[in-house]
Amino acid sequence: xxxxxxxxxxxxxxxxxxxxxxxxxxxxxxxxxxxxxxxxxxxxxxxxxxxxxxxxxxxxxxxxxxxxxxxxxxxxxxxxxxxxxxxxxxxxxxxxxxx
Amino acid sequence: xxxxxxxxxxxxxxxxxxxxxxxxxxxxxxxxxxxxxxxxxxxxxxxxxxxxxxxxxxxxxxxxxxxxxxxxxxxxxxxxxxxxxxxxxxxxxxxxxxxxxxxxxxxxxxxxxxxxxxxxxxxxxxxxxxxxxxxxxxxxxxxxxxxxxxxxxxxxxxxxxxxxxxxxxxxxxxxxxxxxxxxxxxxxxxxxxxxxxxxxxxxxxxxxxxxxxxxxxxxxxxxxxxxxxxxxxxxxxxxxxxxxxxxxxxxxxxxxxxxxxxxxxxxxxxxxxxxxxxxxxxxxxxxxxxxxxxxxxxxxxxxxxxxxxxxxxxxxxxxxxxxxxxxxxxxxxxxxxxxxxxxxxxxxxxxxxxxxxxxxxxxxxxxxxxxxxxxxxxxxxxxxxxxxxxxxxxxxxxxxxxxxxxxxxxxxxxxxxxxxxxxxxxxxxxxxxxxxxxxxxxxxxxxxxxxxxxxxxxxxxxxxxxxxxxxxxxxxxxxxxxxxxxxxxxxxxxxxxxxxxxxxxxxxxxxxxxxxxxxxxxxxxxxxxxxxxxxxxxxxxxxxxxxxxxxxxxxxxxx
Numbered sequence: 001x002x003x004x005x006x007x008x009x010x011x012x013x014x015x016x017x018x019x020x021x022x023x024x025x026x027x028x029x030x031x032x033x034x035x036x037x038x039x040x041x042x043x044x045x046x047x048x049x050x051x052x053x054x055x056x057x058x059x060x061x062x063x064x065x066x067x068x069x070x071x072x073x074x075x076x077x078x079x080x081x082x083x084x085x086x087x088x089x090x091x092x093x094x095x096x097x098x099x
Numbered sequence: 100x101x102x103x104x105x106x107x108x109x110x111x112x113x114x115x116x117x118x119x120x121x122x123x124x125x126x127x128x129x130x131x132x133x134x135x136x137x138x139x140x141x142x143x144x145x146x147x148x149x150x151x152x153x154x155x156x157x158x159x160x161x162x163x164x165x166x167x168x169x170x171x172x173x174x175x176x177x178x179x180x181x182x183x184x185x186x187x188x189x190x191x192x193x194x195x196x197x198x199x200x201x202x203x204x205x206x207x208x209x210x211x212x213x214x215x216x217x218x219x220x221x222x223x224x225x226x227x228x229x230x231x232x233x234x235x236x237x238x239x240x241x242x243x244x245x246x247x248x249x250x251x252x253x254x255x256x257x258x259x260x261x262x263x264x265x266x267x268x269x270x271x272x273x274x275x276x277x278x279x280x281x282x283x284x285x286x287x288x289x290x291x292x293x294x295x296x297x298x299x300x301x302x303x304x305x306x307x308x309x310x311x312x313x314x315x316x317x318x319x320x321x322x323x324x325x326x327x328x329x330x331x332x333x334x335x336x337x338x339x340x341x342x343x344x345x346x347x348x349x350x351x352x353x354x355x356x357x358x359x360x361x362x363x364x365x366x367x368x369x370x371x372x373x374x375x376x377x378x379x380x381x382x383x384x385x386x387x388x389x390x391x392x393x394x395x396x397x398x399x400x401x402x403x404x405x406x407x408x409x410x411x412x413x414x415x416x417x418x419x420x421x422x423x424x425x426x427x428x429x430x431x432x433x434x435x436x437x438x439x440x441x442x443x444x445x446x447x448x449x450x451x452x453x454x455x456x457x458x459x460x461x462x463x464x465x466x467x468x469x470x471x472x473x474x475x476x477x478x479x480x481x482x483x484x485x486x487x488x489x490x491x492x493x494x495x496x497x498x499x500x501x502x503x504x505x506x507x508x509x510x511x512x513x514x515x516x517x518x519x520x521x522x523x524x525x526x527x528x529x530x531x532x533x534x535x536x537x538x539x540x541x542x543x544x545x546x547x548x549x550x551x552x553x554x555x556x557x558x559x560x561x562x563x564x565x566x567x568x569x570x571x572x573x574x575x576x577x578x579x580x581x582x583x584x585x586x587x588x589x590x591x592x593x594x595x596x597x598x599x600x601x602x603x604x605x606x607x608x609x610x611x612x613x614x615x616x617x618x619x620x621x622x623x624x625x626x627x628x629x630x631x632x633x634x635x636x637x638x639x640x641x642x643x644x645x646x647x648x649x650x651x652x653x654x655x656x657x658x
Binding site for chain 1: 201205214
């Protein structure tokens with residue numbers, strides 16, 4: 001299907017960006033659907049970040065019910081973790097933004 | 100008494116029908132009232148009855164349902180898989196994933212998420228929004244003022260604490276010597292002991308040391324942390340091993356030791372860590388070998404006229420020894436003079452190399468700067484002075500006279516320009532020579548009692564201060580005082596150089612003036628005689644004295 005090919009292409013493009021260490025696509029149940037990392041890391045990222053995203057989203061909505069979480073960025077010493085939430089899915093990208 | 104009616108019948112008549120007949124009532128018993136019996140009784144008009152005006156309650160026991168709680172760990176290795184799929188089986192998981200991927204929602208979601216994500220990724224590339232802008236500039240130093248905080252106080256007995264020394268390895272332990280300074284001990288005074296305190300346990304000392312007479316000073320052996328050396332009020336030197344109990348392992352013999360209290364005892368450099376030397380106000384400096392304390396190895400009499408006359412010797416109050424210069428040492432005396440001596444000189448007369456005069460009272464402490472060993476600090480009377488070994492006339496830097504007597508001082512082992520001194524008004528002064536000279540950088544009132552001793556621990560910037568009341572307070576310094584500032588060494592060495600040069604110039608000038616005077620006096624002795632007679636008028640003398648005094652005080656205030 002053309003759409004599946006689109007999806008593939010998008011994900012490949014993201015992975016090919018400079019500095020991107022890995023990507024994980026997580027579904028609503030916390031199962032990593034597609035990942036470029038090894039399974040154990042993917043599962044770990046999926047579990048931990050889904051929880052955090054839920055928390056972040058509920059915090060944002062608690063402050064203002066009209067508001068919603070659009071993006072979550074966690075900057076750490078070694079790299080940056082970017083989480084893009086949706087209703088059912090979660091896209092996690094780990095990037096090393098060194099210039 | 101029973102009322103009984105007996106009747107008899109013939110046997111044959113028993114069981115026959117009763118024949119009843121009327122009979123008139125006849126009183127059987129008649130008991131008339133007896134009024135005189137009423138005297139046995141009292142009429143009771145009122146009656147008491149207890150009543151409770153409270154709500155009626157009932158007591159009923161209830162046991163709630165037990166809430167069972169259990170601690171369990173959860174392993175999130177793989178979670179969320181639906182029940183029918185075994186996460187270990189690769190096939191099943193792959194199949195499940197593929198199924199999800201075919202879902203409509205998946206595709207749209209991913210495409211949308213992808214675009215958002217790419218935007219952010221590109222943002223990261225374009226600009227590092229988390230970069231440090233001013234990396235090269237070092238952070239502004241904390242503008243907070245330097246401070247010292249008391250972290251612990253060890254209190255056991257009310258006697259003067261005279262000396263403190265930290266344990267050489269890391270200093271978890273502190274040994275404190277307690278004794279009296281007065282001539283005769285007050286009767287009934289309890290203890291002669293000195294204690295080793297563990298810094299974590301302020302309530303009771305770790306080890307008690309029992310000398311035969313109170314200790315005036317005590318030091319850990321820098322090479323062997325179990326051995327300690329102390330000088331007693333009886334003039335003897337005692338050597339302890341903490342592994343062997345609280346009595347001294349060896350004590351120097353009374354006749355060979357000092358005749359006055361041994362004011363200071365220090366370990367010296369030697370291969371086995373067994374050499375020490377001691378000084379006392381009887382004017383002698385004795386060298387000892389720990390293994391044989393019965394007789395001193397060497398003896399030096401601090402007689403300035405080099406005649407070894409004990410009567411004219413200067414009483415020694417403090418000692419200084421630096422292990423990097425094993426043959427030289429400094430002795431501070433009661434007369435206010437610091438004598439620099441060389442141990443390896445050939446004869447006793449040559450052992451005393453030179454003297455530094457400057458204090459008006461006993462030199463309570465002499466210490467060398469650990470970074471600049473040519474400069475040493477002395478405290479005594481009301482001021483602290485820093486000297487350079489080369490300049491003998493006077494100290495190169497000195498503090499203004501303080502309001503109370505300075506009792507002890509020591510350099511900071513970390514910062515070359517900082518030293519600490521304690522005063523009899525209970526204040527610990529922290530001086531930073533690079534910062535300002537006219538007053539201490541920090542004055543902390545540690546206790547209401549005069550402070551007698553101070554000791555700094557190298558590793559952690561903790562200072563121990565001992566007072567007359569027997570309290571040993573542990574103070575912690577603020578970071579600024581603990582860490583070396585940049586360029587401190589170079590700045591300090593520049594300052595010392597400058598001051599030394601100034602003193603040398605002054606010395607040279609003074610010599611010139613003296614030389615001129617002498618040559619003038621040689622040329623014209625008669626004029627001098629006349630001049631002398633003229634000067635002897637008392638008023639003129641007084642004027643001259645006044646002028647000199649004013650000049651001196653001005654000079655001190657400016658400096």
